[in-house]
Amino acid sequence: MYLVPMDDPARRLTRSDAESLAARFKLLADPGRVQIVYALLESGELRVGDIARIVGASESATSHQLRQLRMAGLVNANRTGREVHYRIADIHVRLLLDVAVEHYLHDHGDHR
Amino acid sequence: MYLVPMDDPARRLTRSDAESLAARFKLLADPGRVQIVYALLESGELRVGDIARIVGASESATSHQLRQLRMAGLVNANRTGREVHYRIADIHVRLLLDVAVEHYLHDHGDHR
DNA sequence: TGCACATATGAGCAGATGTTCATGTATCTT
DNA sequence: AAGATACATGAACATCTGCTCATATGTGCA
Numbered sequence: 001m002y003l004v005p006m007d008d009p010a011r012r013l014t015r016s017d018a019e020s021l022a023a024r025f026k027l028l029a030d031p032g033r034v035q036i037v038y039a040l041l042e043s044g045e046l047r048v049g050d051i052a053r054i055v056g057a058s059e060s061a062t063s064h065q066l067r068q069l070r071m072a073g074l075v076n077a078n079r080t081g082r083e084v085h086y087r088i089a090d091i092h093v094r095l096l097l098d099v100a101v102e103h104y105l106h107d108h109g110d111h112r
Numbered sequence: 113m114y115l116v117p118m119d120d121p122a123r124r125l126t127r128s129d130a131e132s133l134a135a136r137f138k139l140l141a142d143p144g145r146v147q148i149v150y151a152l153l154e155s156g157e158l159r160v161g162d163i164a165r166i167v168g169a170s171e172s173a174t175s176h177q178l179r180q181l182r183m184a185g186l187v188n189a190n191r192t193g194r195e196v197h198y199r200i201a202d203i204h205v206r207l208l209l210d211v212a213v214e215h216y217l218h219d220h221g222d223h224r
Numbered sequence: 225t226g227c228a229c230a231t232a233t234g235a236g237c238a239g240a241t242g243t244t245c246a247t248g249t250a251t252c253t254t
Numbered sequence: 255a256a257g258a259t260a261c262a263t264g265a266a267c268a269t270c271t272g273c274t275c276a277t278a279t280g281t282g283c284a
Contacts (some may be wrong), residue, residue: 026139099204
């Protein structure tokens with residue numbers, strides 16, 4: 001029993017759903033941000049300076065990247081003294097990244 | 113017994129691994145491409161014209177998008193007469209997209 | 225209060241991305 | 255062969271991204 005008529009077994013994505021999904025994927029569509037997210041998932045919590053060092057980017061560039069992740073609700077920031085600690089806020093990104101790592105990194109040889 | 117020294121339990125992503133992952137995510141970082149991939153997963157196989165209609169884009173724009181997906185090995189093309197049929201070539205993208213749809217579309221309310 | 229440290233932010237800029245428009249290629253029909 | 259159909263491709267262009275550099279904000283310390 002559903003309210004919206006479906007015209008077939010093959011459901012379609014509305015434009016707006018596709019935009020939501022693309023926006024999520026876009027957050028992980030940059031090597032720097034992937035490294036940031038991965039590092040946070042592994043470490044639990046990191047300071048901006050540490051993240052910059054891990055990623056190998058300037059602190060300014062890192063801060064800009066973190067802002068995007070923050071504004072998208074993927075991470076959250078937490079000030080302690082003059083340091084700001086970041087952690088993952090979106091619990092789903094772990095699975096998403098795990099699936100990608102598992103399939104596109106480990107298992108070289110049957111990508112398709 | 114391992115050959116490469118690891119400095120902690122928190123493994124790090126090399127730059128090049130992060131680039132591979134980001135490149136994969138980038139393919140899904142556009143609403144049109146998400147719709148294309150989704151439609152192909154649902155339908156199994158589609159002609160370029162149908163894809164263009166589903167996505168609501170011109171055939172030219174659609175063809176350009178398909179080329180990207182093709183060159184990345186995510187889809188493959190198959191000519192039958194004057195039509196070209198596309199299908200998913202990367203078996204892993206289904207899981208990746210399913211996870212995203214499940215978490216970011218259905219389950220509105222505990223994204224983070 | 226003055227200064228150093230940690231991070232954030234805005235402007236400006238170079239490179240990437242996605243579209244359109246014109247044209248090219250392959251196939252079918254007559 | 256000529257024209258129509260289906261798709262691909264290249265160039266041009268507007269927009270978006272991510273970086274740097276300069277500057278601002280917040281915090282601790284002398």
